[in-house]
Amino acid sequence: MKRLLIVDDAMFMRSTLKMMLRNQGFEVVGEAQNGIEAIRQYKSLKPDIVTMDIHMPEMGGLDALGEILKMDPKAKVVMITAAGDQKHVMDAMQLGAKNFIVKPFTEEKVIKVMNSI
Amino acid sequence: MSTHDPMMEMYLFETNQLLNRLEQLCMDAERKQDISEEIPEIFRIMHTIKGNSMMMLLEDIGKVAHRIEDLFDKLDDISLSSAAIETIIDYNFEAIDFFKREMNKLELGGKADGSSFDLVQKIEAFLESISNGEKPMVPPVSSDQKYFIPPSDNQTSFIASEQATPDAYFARLFFDDDAQMENVRAFTIVHNLKDKAEDIVYFPEDIVENEGSIDKIKEDGFFILFKTSESQEEIHQYFSNLAYINNQEVNLIEDQDYDSILQDLKPKEEVVQAEPVASPPKVEEVSTVGASKQNFISVDVQRVDQLMDLVGELVVAESMVVNNPDLLGLKLNNFDKASRQLRLVINELQDIIMSVRMVPLSMTFQKMSRIVRDMKKKVNKPVELELVGEETEVDKNVIEKIGDPLMHIIRNAMDHGIEDPASRLEAGKDEVGKITLSASHVGGDVVISIKDDGKGLDKERIYDKAFEKGLITKPMDACSDQEIYQMIMNAGFSTKVEVTEFSGRGVGMDVVAKNIESLGGAIQINSEKGVGSEITILIPLTLAIVDGMMIRVADTIFTLPIMSVKESFIVSQDEVISNSDGQEMVMIRGTCYPVIRLDKHYDIKGSHLDHEGIFVMIEHDDEQVLLFADELVGEQQVVVKSLSKYIKKVKGISGFALLGDGQISMILDPSGFMMA
Amino acid sequence: MNTLQDEIQEIKDGMDFDAEKYLTFSIGNDKYGMDIKFIEDIIGVQKITSVPNQPDHLKGVINLRGIIIPVIDIRVRLNKELRAYDDRTCIIVVNMEDASVGIVVDTVLEVVSIEDKNIANPPSYDQEGDNQYMKGIGKFKDDVIIIVDCYALISES
Numbered sequence: 001m002k003r004l005l006i007v008d009d010a011m012f013m014r015s016t017l018k019m020m021l022r023n024q025g026f027e028v029v030g031e032a033q034n035g036i037e038a039i040r041q042y043k044s045l046k047p048d049i050v051t052m053d054i055h056m057p058e059m060g061g062l063d064a065l066g067e068i069l070k071m072d073p074k075a076k077v078v079m080i081t082a083a084g085d086q087k088h089v090m091d092a093m094q095l096g097a098k099n100f101i102v103k104p105f106t107e108e109k110v111i112k113v114m115n116s117i
Numbered sequence: 118m119s120t121h122d123p124m125m126e127m128y129l130f131e132t133n134q135l136l137n138r139l140e141q142l143c144m145d146a147e148r149k150q151d152i153s154e155e156i157p158e159i160f161r162i163m164h165t166i167k168g169n170s171m172m173m174l175l176e177d178i179g180k181v182a183h184r185i186e187d188l189f190d191k192l193d194d195i196s197l198s199s200a201a202i203e204t205i206i207d208y209n210f211e212a213i214d215f216f217k218r219e220m221n222k223l224e225l226g227g228k229a230d231g232s233s234f235d236l237v238q239k240i241e242a243f244l245e246s247i248s249n250g251e252k253p254m255v256p257p258v259s260s261d262q263k264y265f266i267p268p269s270d271n272q273t274s275f276i277a278s279e280q281a282t283p284d285a286y287f288a289r290l291f292f293d294d295d296a297q298m299e300n301v302r303a304f305t306i307v308h309n310l311k312d313k314a315e316d317i318v319y320f321p322e323d324i325v326e327n328e329g330s331i332d333k334i335k336e337d338g339f340f341i342l343f344k345t346s347e348s349q350e351e352i353h354q355y356f357s358n359l360a361y362i363n364n365q366e367v368n369l370i371e372d373q374d375y376d377s378i379l380q381d382l383k384p385k386e387e388v389v390q391a392e393p394v395a396s397p398p399k400v401e402e403v404s405t406v407g408a409s410k411q412n413f414i415s416v417d418v419q420r421v422d423q424l425m426d427l428v429g430e431l432v433v434a435e436s437m438v439v440n441n442p443d444l445l446g447l448k449l450n451n452f453d454k455a456s457r458q459l460r461l462v463i464n465e466l467q468d469i470i471m472s473v474r475m476v477p478l479s480m481t482f483q484k485m486s487r488i489v490r491d492m493k494k495k496v497n498k499p500v501e502l503e504l505v506g507e508e509t510e511v512d513k514n515v516i517e518k519i520g521d522p523l524m525h526i527i528r529n530a531m532d533h534g535i536e537d538p539a540s541r542l543e544a545g546k547d548e549v550g551k552i553t554l555s556a557s558h559v560g561g562d563v564v565i566s567i568k569d570d571g572k573g574l575d576k577e578r579i580y581d582k583a584f585e586k587g588l589i590t591k592p593m594d595a596c597s598d599q600e601i602y603q604m605i606m607n608a609g610f611s612t613k614v615e616v617t618e619f620s621g622r623g624v625g626m627d628v629v630a631k632n633i634e635s636l637g638g639a640i641q642i643n644s645e646k647g648v649g650s651e652i653t654i655l656i657p658l659t660l661a662i663v664d665g666m667m668i669r670v671a672d673t674i675f676t677l678p679i680m681s682v683k684e685s686f687i688v689s690q691d692e693v694i695s696n697s698d699g700q701e702m703v704m705i706r707g708t709c710y711p712v713i714r715l716d717k718h719y720d721i722k723g724s725h726l727d728h729e730g731i732f733v734m735i736e737h738d739d740e741q742v743l744l745f746a747d748e749l750v751g752e753q754q755v756v757v758k759s760l761s762k763y764i765k766k767v768k769g770i771s772g773f774a775l776l777g778d779g780q781i782s783m784i785l786d787p788s789g790f791m792m793a
Numbered sequence: 794m795n796t797l798q799d800e801i802q803e804i805k806d807g808m809d810f811d812a813e814k815y816l817t818f819s820i821g822n823d824k825y826g827m828d829i830k831f832i833e834d835i836i837g838v839q840k841i842t843s844v845p846n847q848p849d850h851l852k853g854v855i856n857l858r859g860i861i862i863p864v865i866d867i868r869v870r871l872n873k874e875l876r877a878y879d880d881r882t883c884i885i886v887v888n889m890e891d892a893s894v895g896i897v898v899d900t901v902l903e904v905v906s907i908e909d910k911n912i913a914n915p916p917s918y919d920q921e922g923d924n925q926y927m928k929g930i931g932k933f934k935d936d937v938i939i940i941v942d943c944y945a946l947i948s949e950s
Contacts, residue, residue: 010168012128013169015124015127019123019124083297093304093308100301
C-alpha cells in the first residue's frame with residue numbers, strides 16, 4: 001500500500017483524487033492546502049508519493065517541491081497542472097518532480113501515472 | 118432535491134463557496150473603484166474554478182473562468198483607467214451570474230448547457246485591447262539551458278541489473294493524443310530515464326525551451342538514444358508502463374551503428390550536460406488577501422440533523438428516567454442531585470447543538486447588496502443599502518427560506534418606495550435613497566426589518582382597492598393602519614398601475630407572507646406617507662425543545678409553554694360569571710378575564726369540570742385568557758414534534774410532544790386562544 | 794400457538810419487494826389486500842391519543858419509536874360499523890410521499906402474490922361510495938381479495 005500525500009488548495013480536487021486512488025493500492029495519509037502545510041505534512045508523515053498542485057496561496061507547488069526535495073532528495077512528487085502551464089511544469093520537472101498530470105484527467109490516467117513512479 | 122454523486126456534491130459546494138467570496142471581492146473593489154488589492158485572490162479563485170470545472174468536463178464554465186484568469190494574469194503590469202476597472206468588475210459580475218445559473222441547473226439535476234461564447238468573446242476582446250502596447254512580461258529564456266538535466270544522486274551511476282556492459286538502445290516514442298505539453302512529457306521521460314540509463318541523447322533536443330518542439334514530437338515522435346544494462350524486455354516494459362505513451366519502438370543498437378545514429382540525431386559533441394540547478398525559478402506566487410482564516414470543518418447537513426434528533430431523544434430519555442412512574446413518591450436525595458447534574462449537562466448539549474445549525478445572516482445580506490446594486494441601474498435611482506446586524510444568526514432552514522422574501526421586499530422598496538432623484542430633491546430629501554436592512558434577536562425571535570425613506574404607502578388607495586375587491590367591508594376609520602397595510606399581502610392585490618418587471622404583479626407580497634408563515638413567523642408593516650415604510654419580519658428561533666407545563670383534561674394531556682403561563686388558580690364555580698354573549702369570565706384582582714373550558718373547546722369527554730378544576734392564565738402579546746383544565750400534572754422539558762401533514766391544523770395546537778413516559782401530549786399555542 | 798407478534802414477524806420476513814405482492818388483512822368476514830411497497834411496518838394496536846377537530850376516520854396519533862404518526866380507522870372509511878379493538882387488532886403503517894400513516898385493521902393475514910391478470914377492475918358504478926378506496930378485485934386461490942388504494946385511504950376526503 002503506497003502512502004500518499006495530496007496537496008491542492010481546492011477541496012474538490014483533493015476529494016476527487018482521493019476517490020480515484022482509494023481502492024487502487026494507495027492510502028491517502030494526509031492532505032495539505034498550500035506549500036507550507038505540504039512541507040510540514042511531508043516531514044511528519046513521510047509519504048511514498050506526493051501529488052502537488054502548482055498554484056496555491058501562501059506557498060506554491062514549485063517552492064514546496066524545492067523544499068521537499070531539499071529535505072528528501074528521493075521524494076517522489078507528481079505535479080498536478082492545468083493545461084497551458086508549460087513554463088511552471090517544465091520548471092517543476094527540472095527541479096526534480098517525477099511526472100505531471102494535466103487537468104482534466106481521468107481515473108485511468110492518474111492510476112497509471114501513480115503506478116509508474 | 119435530487120441527490121448527486123459525491124463528486125458533483127463537492128464540486129457544487131466548493132464552487133458556491135468560491136462564488137460567494139468572489140462576489141464579495143467584486144463588491145469591495147467596486148466600492149473602492151480600485152481592484153489592485155483583489156487581483157491575486159480573484160485570479161486564484163478563477164484558476165480553481167477553471168480547474169474544478171474542467172475536471173467535471175464543464176467546458177463552458179471552464180472557458181469563462183480561464184479567460185478571466187488570463188485577464189487577471191495580465192493586470193498586475195498594466196495601469197488601468199477607471200472605465201477599464203469598471204468594465205472588468207462588470208465582466209466579473211456577469212461571469213458570477215453565468216456561473217450561478219449553471220450551478221443552479223446542475224443542482225436541479227440538469228445539464229450546464231449555457232453557452233459561454235458571448236461572454237468569452239467580450240473578455241477576449243477586452244483583453245486584447247488593454248494588452249496592446251504592453252511590454253513583454255516574460256524575459257526570454259536563456260539559451261544555455263539545452264540538455265538540462267538536474268543533478269540527482271544517481272546522476273552518474275546507473276542501475277546495473279546484471280554486471281554486464283550496458284547496451285545501446287534507440288527508442289522512438291509517440292504520446293497519447295490528449296497527453297498535452299508533449300515537450301515536458303518528453304523531458305520527464307528523459308529525466309526519469311537517467312535512473313536506468315546513461316549517455317542519453319534525444320531529439321528534438323530543445324524540448325525545454327521551445328514549445329515548437331511539441332509539434333515535431335507529435336508528428337515524428339520523440340527519439341532517445343541511450344545506454345543501459347537493463348534488457349530490451351525491461352526497457353520495453355518500462356516505456357509501456359509510463360502513462361501517456363501511445364506507441365513505442367525500442368531497438369537494440371550494435372556498436373558500429375551507434376555513432377552514425379548519434380550523428381543523425383544532432384551533430385553536437387556534448388551529450389549530457391550536468392549543470393547545477395540554478396536557484397529554483399521564481400514562480401508567480403498568489404497570496405490570499407483577507408481570506409477569512411477561521412477554523413471550520415464542513416459537515417453534512419444530514420449528520421447535523423441526525424445529531425439534533427438524537428439530542429431530542431436524549432431529552433426525552435432523560436425525562437423518562439427522571440420522571441419514571443417507578444420512582445413516584447420516593448424520596449431520593451442523591452438521585453435528585455445526580456439528575457439535576459444530568460439536566461445541566463443535557464441543557465448545555467442542547468444549546469450547542471442548536472447553535473450548530475445557526476448560521477449568520479451575512480451571506481443573505483450580502484446577496485441583498487448585490488440586488489440593490491443591480492436594481493440601481495435598472496430603475497435609475499441612486500440608493501444606498503445599510504446593513505445592520507448581519508452577524509445575527511438564524512437556523513439554517515430559515516436562511517434558505519428568507520432570501521426570496523427579503524429580495525422581493527427590497528426590490529419593491531427600490532421600485533415603488535424610493536422616489537426618483539428629482540422628486541426626492543423636491544421633497545427636501547437627499548437625492549440618494551436609503552434602505553436599511555437590519556437583524557437582531559429579541560426574546561425568542563429573530564427580528565428582521567427593511568426600512569426605506571421613500572414615499573411610504575398610500576393608505577387611502579390601499580383601502581379603496583381592498584374595499585373594491587371585497588377584502589374589507591368596514592369603513593376606513595374603523596380600520597387600524599396595520600389592518601389596511603396588511604391588505605397588500607393578499608393574493609391578487611396590487612395597486613400598481615403598470616406591472617413592472619420586478620414587482621407590482623400582485624403575486625409577490627402574498628407569496629412573501631406565505632413564506633414567512635411557513636417559517637412560523639409574522640410580518641408587520643408600518644408606513645408614513647412621504648416619509649417611508651418599514652416592514653418587520655419576526656421569525657421564532659427554532660425551539661425544538663420547550664419547557665412545558667402539563668395540564669390534564671380528562672384523559673388528554675396538554676402542554677403549555679411555560680413562558681406563556683402567568684399564574685394558575687383554583688377558583689370556585691360560583692366565581693365564574695357569564696357576560697351577555699354567553700362568554701364565561703372570572704374576575705381576578707379587579708380585571709375580568711375570559712375563560713376557555715378546554716373540554717368544551719376541543720370536545721373532550723370525561724372530565725369533571727363542572728365541579729373542580731384549575732384555571733391557568735396564559736398570555737400572548739399582552740393579552741390574557743384563562744384556560745380551565747382538570748389539573749396541573751407537572752413541568753417537563755419536551756421535544757416538539759410538528760404536526761404530520763395528514764393532520765388538520767387545529768387552532769390553538771402547535772404540535773405534539775412526547776412525554777417522559779412515552780405518552781403523546783398536544784402543545785397548546787397561546788395565540789390561538791386570544792380573543793382579539 | 795403463534796402469538797400475533799410471531800405472525801407479524803413471519804409476514805415481515807416474507808416481504809421482499811417484488812412487484813405484485815399484497816398484504817392481506819381482514820375486516821369482518823371480508824379479505825382485503827394492500828400493495829406491500831407502501832408498507833413500512835406492522836404493529837399490534839396500541840394506545841391512540843385522540844386529536845380534536847379531525848375528520849371521523851382519523852382516530853388520533855400514536856408514538857412509534859419516538860415518531861408521532863397519525864392513525865386512521867379503515868372501518869370508518871369503508872363505512873362499516875366500528876369494532877372494539879382487541880388483541881388481534883393491528884395497525885399497518887404505510888409511508889407515502891415521505892409521511893407515515895397508520896391504518897387500523899381487524900387483523901393481518903399473510904403476504905400473497907397476485908398477478909395483475911388476476912385483478913379485475915372495481916365496478917365502475919358508485920365511484921363516490923366505498924368504491925373510491927378500491928383499486929381492484931383480486932383472486933387468490935379460492936378467496937376474493939379486495940385490493941385497496943392506500944393513497945385514497947389516507948388522503949383528505
